[in-house]
Amino acid sequence: MQTAFAAPPPHPELKRLEPLLGTWRSEDHTEDSIYGPGVPVASTESFDWLDGGYFLVSTYNAVFGDDPAQKGVMYWGYDAEADRIRLTGWSAQRWRACTFR
Numbered sequence: 001m002q003t004a005f006a007a008p009p010p011h012p013e014l015k016r017l018e019p020l021l022g023t024w025r026s027e028d029h030t031e032d033s034i035y036g037p038g039v040p041v042a043s044t045e046s047f048d049w050l051d052g053g054y055f056l057v058s059t060y061n062a063v064f065g066d067d068p069a070q071k072g073v074m075y076w077g078y079d080a081e082a083d084r085i086r087l088t089g090w091s092a093q094r095w096r097a098c099t100f101r
Contacts, residue, residue: 010053011078013085017056020047030064039065050075058089 023046030038043062050057056076063069072091079086 007052007054011080013078014053014056014076017047017076017085020056020058021049022047039067041065 023044025042025044027040027042029040032038041062041064043060045058045060047056047058049055054077058074058076059072060074061069061071070091070093072089072093074087074089076085076087078084
């Protein structure tokens with residue numbers, strides 16, 4: 001039973017994000033380009049539900065060659081009005097927002 005002040009349950013579309021849960025590690029190498037030679041890339045990204053299950057939270061740490069690590073956080077949620085999964089992220093380098101259907 002839902003009271004006047006209770007939040008509705010998380011939108012069922014959020015279940016599509018469940019395969020992301022856990023920690024993912026990857027290693028690769030960028031290609032040579034006009035910006036310079038390719039460099040090794042190593043990254044780790046972890047995905048967990050925020051309490052309540054309304055948002056999936058991902059944190060990441062990526063290292064390109066000898067550069068300082070790029071670290072950030074992203075929040076994945078569902079926008080019922082737009083019928084889209086939206087994500088917003090922040091890092092020391094920038095803020096970004098994306099929309100997925």
